[in-house]
Amino acid sequence: MFNQLRPAVVMVALFTLLLGLAYPLGVTGLAQGLFPAQANGSLIRDADDRIVGSALIGQPFVQAGYLHPRPSAAGDGYDASASSGSNLGPLNPGLADRIQTDADALRAETGATVLPADAVTTSASGLDPHISPAYARLQAARVARARGIDVATVQQVIDANTEGALLGFIGQPRVNVLLTNRALDARFPAAT
Structure with a gap:
């Protein structure tokens, strides 16, 4: 059972870091760099x-x-x-x-x-x-x-x-x- 649970936990952690942290920070940084006035409202x-x-x-x-x-x-x-x-x-x-x-x-x-x-x-x-x-x-x-x-x-x-x-x-x-x-x-x- 551990062999089946481990890949699931690793994928959840990976996608949480990727889509919950890296992607939002990247998009925010890109927006601030290219369109600062619009990004700030x-x-x-x-x-x-x-x-x-x-x-x-x-x-x-x-x-x-x-x-x-x-x-x-x-x-x-x-x-x-x-x-x-x-x-x-x-x-x-x-x-x-x-x-x-x-x-x-x-x-x-x-x-x-x-x-x-x-x-x-x-x-x-x-x-x-x-x-x-x-x-x-x-x-x-x-x-x-x-x-x-x-x-x-x-x-x-x-x-x-x-x-x-x-x-x-x-x-x-x-x-x-x-x-x-x-x-x-x-x-x-x-x-x-």
């Missing part, structure tokens, strides 16, 4: 080198002078420890009521009759840092009013911060809310 820092967020995780912005992110179902809004969708199906009355309330409020604010889907729906994780260019443009008038600048200038900042499809064909164009709001603050620091 794509952190965004202010002028004093303080971390203000990540380009990969959405944040709540509620002030009028900022682009607002898409709604979040993660905990109490953008709570990374409660990341998940609401798991409400399309026929759920609670989901329909929330979407209708959000849509009515956005229509009243902007005067728009047609809204981009991401303006009223949450992402699967609830932490999506991006919005569509259409949703960003829909907010441009509010941001311009709050900052005391013209809408065309806000549009230029949005356009400059619009990311295209990956490799030109994967995904949709998108606007990172945190990076765009930081660009607005850099050009027009008197945000409200």
Whole structure:
């Protein structure tokens, strides 16, 4: 029996060292060497080198002078420890009521009759840092009013911060809310 047990124990120990220690350390070292910013969370820092967020995780912005992110179902809004969708199906009355309330409020604010889907729906994780260019443009008038600048200038900042499809064909164009709001603050620091 020992002759059969020994190879099994040796293989478990070998694969534990190989796949549980050597492989993770190798991948971590490779990532740190080749892509240090991404490996460390794509952190965004202010002028004093303080971390203000990540380009990969959405944040709540509620002030009028900022682009607002898409709604979040993660905990109490953008709570990374409660990341998940609401798991409400399309026929759920609670989901329909929330979407209708959000849509009515956005229509009243902007005067728009047609809204981009991401303006009223949450992402699967609830932490999506991006919005569509259409949703960003829909907010441009509010941001311009709050900052005391013209809408065309806000549009230029949005356009400059619009990311295209990956490799030109994967995904949709998108606007990172945190990076765009930081660009607005850099050009027009008197945000409200």
